[in-house]
Amino acid sequence: MYLLIAYATTDGQTRKIARFAADRMAGQGQAVELLNVEDAEGLDLSRFDAAILAGSLHAGGFQKALARFCASARTELAQMPTLFLAVSLSAAGQDPDDWSGLHKCLAAFQADTGWTPGEVEHVAGAFRFSEYDFFRAWAMRRIADQKGEKVEPGKDKEYTDWAALGRRLDAWLAGLSSRVTAGAASAS
Known part of the structure; x- marks a missing residue:
């Protein structure tokens, strides 16, 4: 399977999370292309079987470059399995108001871009004072x-729970593998 892992980062934590996802997928035998969305102009998404996109929330919104990419690629993204890693400090806590805000920001992002991810995982970010x-x-x-x-x-x-993120990525990949296996069986 050929996977795209595209990300936008502000302070570097989302890049670190995307690299972790790429290493995890490659470690399980998947072909992976890791790409900052700022470098994605003209990218042919038809080359990929599935995509993981990652972006972080700052001041109530995701990066503009990520929004532009998702808006321009929404049709192609809708035709493949996708996982959106929504990175934020709010995801580190259990405050119901913070989680309500996360869901509102995600809904606004979907409305603005016209793209609805196949699956979403909220990932705790980090304070990157450096x-x-x-x-x-x-x-x-x-x-x-x-x-x-x-x-x-x-x-x-850092608040990112790397073990939990690894389990989530593994579960997503297992779901893809079962779809590919089921599709191959029904085609025969």
Whole structure:
């Protein structure tokens, strides 16, 4: 199977998550192309059997480059199995208001792009203080403080549950494999 893993990143955590997904899929014998959506102009999606897309929420929206890619490729994406990895700090917690906000942001993204992912997984992100300028670091420390999170100034804090993400990717791939096997059996 040939898989596209396309991502948009702001501070680097989503790129790290996409690379983890690519390594996981390749480790299971899948052919994988890992691509930043900013480099996807003219990409022929018909070459791929399935796609994993990843983007992160910032200030209530996903990256503009990801939205442009999904909007322009929505027809092709709708014709293949897809998994959307929606990365956010809110996914690290259990606050019902935060989760309601995540679902609203995802619905707005789908409405704006015209693309509905086959499956969605909310993935906890990270505080990447090593990537922030002074003002963003101040704002992120304030957000952490409001949520009762202790962060050390200047030190990154990762919330991504790599084991859970690995299990989710494995389950998605197993679902693809069973569809391919069922399709081959019905064709014979």
